[in-house]
Amino acid sequence: MPRTRLLYVTDLAYPARGRRYGDEDIELTSRLREDFDLALCHPRDALSLMDAFDAVVVRNSGPVLAYRDAYDAFRAHALRTGARVYNQLTGRADMAGKQYLLDLGAAGFPVIPTVDRAADLELLPRAERYVVKPKLGADSMGLRIVTAGELPGLIDGSVLVQPRIDFAYEVSFYFVDHDFQYALYAPDPERRWALQPYEPTGADLDFARRFVEWNTVEHGVQRVDACRAPGGELLLVELEDLNPYLSLDALPADRREAFVGALKAALHRFLGAA
Numbered sequence: 410m411p412r413t414r415l416l417y418v419t420d421l422a423y424p425a426r427g428r429r430y431g432d433e434d435i436e437l438t439s440r441l442r443e444d445f446d447l448a449l450c451h452p453r454d455a456l457s458l459m460d461a462f463d464a465v466v467v468r469n470s471g472p473v474l475a476y477r478d479a480y481d482a483f484r485a486h487a488l489r490t491g492a493r494v495y496n497q498l499t500g501r502a503d504m505a506g507k508q509y510l511l512d513l514g515a516a517g518f519p520v521i522p523t524v525d526r527a528a529d530l531e532l533l534p535r536a537e538r539y540v541v542k543p544k545l546g547a548d549s550m551g552l553r554i555v556t557a558g559e560l561p562g563l564i565d566g567s568v569l570v571q572p573r574i575d576f577a578y579e580v581s582f583y584f585v586d587h588d589f590q591y592a593l594y595a596p597d598p599e600r601r602w603a604l605q606p607y608e609p610t611g612a613d614l615d616f617a618r619r620f621v622e623w624n625t626v627e628h629g630v631q632r633v634d635a636c637r638a639p640g641g642e643l644l645l646v647e648l649e650d651l652n653p654y655l656s657l658d659a660l661p662a663d664r665r666e667a668f669v670g671a672l673k674a675a676l677h678r679f680l681g682a683a
Contacts, residue, residue, distance in 0.1 A: 413680050415447045416462040418455045423471040427602030428654050430469035436657065437468070440669045445676070453479045456486055464493035464680055470652045474545060495679055496629025500650035502620075507544045507569055509648065513623070519616065520645040521571050521636070527564045536572035543568055576636035579646065580607050582617035583655060584631045585671045586678075589614060591664050593656055604659040616643045626650050628679040630672070 417438055421431035434449070441447055450458050452470040456479065459465050465487070473480045487494050502509045510523045522533050525544070533539070541563050543551040555563065560570060579601060580594035594607040609617070617633040624631065632653035634646040657665050 412444070412446045413464065414462045415441065415445045415676075416455065416459055416465045417441070417447055417449045418452050418465060418467045419449055419469045420451055420471040421449070423469070425469075425471075425654070427600075428656070429658070430471070430654070433655060433657055434469050437655075437669070437672075441466075441673065441676075444673050452476050452483070455479070456483045459483070459487070459492055460490070464495060464676075466495045466676070467652050469654055473651070493680065495676060496631075496650060496652075497626050500624055500626045500629070502624050502631075502648035502650040504626075504651040507542070510569060510645070513620075513645065518619065518623070518645065519642060521574060523569050523571050525564065525566060525569050527561055530560060530564075530570065533570065534572050536574070538573040540571045540573050541568050542571075574636060574638060574644070576638055576644075579634065579636050580609075580613075580643070581635070581656075582609065582614070582633040583653070583668075584617075584621050584633070585668070585675045586628055587618075587621055588671065588675075589617070590668050590671055591660060592617075593659050602656070604656050606660065606664070613643065620645060620648050624648060624650055628675065630655070 417434070419430065419434040421434060423430050438447055438449060453476050455465060484498055486492070487498060496504070498504070510520055511525060514520045514523055524530060524532055538554050538556060539560060541553045541555055541560070544567055554573060564570060576598060578594050578596050578598060580592060582592045583590045592607040592609045592613070593604040595601050595604055597603060616635065620633050621631055629650060630653060632649040634649065635643040636646055638644050657668065660668070
């Protein structure tokens with residue numbers, strides 16, 4: 410029987426700081442080819458190619474800001490035609506911008522304190538420096554570190570403001586569909602992508618699962634990024650549900666193999682259910 414045809418969307422040449430998109434996607438596609446017929450394309454080419462494939466897998470495609478027109482056209486076409494896209498285009502986290510940080514904070518979730526209005530600045534904990542980031546930003550594009558005195562002139566409704574927290578480390582939890590796969594952490598706060606395996610506690614996993622269950626992605630890879638705050642609690646930094654980098658090179662061989670197996674199984678389920 411003919412095998413399922415996947416269009417794998419990636420920007421192999423994207424200059425990600427501390428990460429190697431091309432290496433990760435070349436390795437991962439070499440394994441997916443064991444189960445699927447597969448072709449790679451740049452995100453700007455996805456719209457013109459997608460109709461010839463059974464499904465589209467969006468992976469390390471880089472910040473959407475770099476190709477917003479092409480992404481919007483791809484998304485609109487996929488929704489109009491019912492094309493199968495993995496991750497599903499139903500996410501309400503980074504896939505839809507960073508408004509979710511405000512929404513989750515207002516709902517009582519453990520998120521870094523975040524505001525987007527000058528009138529709400531007094532709700533933030535006092536800090537020596539503050540982080541200002543675009544609501545539609547990604548990969549630190551447009552991010553600024555400023556003093557409190559600079560904030561009033563920067564808040565215009567298009568940015569978020571957070572206190573710069575003196576956290577112990579950052580940790581990321583990786584899920585395929587809603588199934589936890591592995592966790593990695595950066596023990597040096599100044600080296601975000603110098604990652605090592607992390608063994609989460611039950612409380613850690615409960616924290617991460619809350620956000621995956623809140624999100625509306627049944628089929629997809631999600632990464633929950635958190636920081637260990639001075640008080641010992643975890644706070645959400647980002648819920649990446651569009652094209653999370655997986656840092657597979659930081660995993661031991663057996664965990665990497667387990668992830669590949671889980672992703673293959675998830676894609677088969679997704680394609681069989683559609």
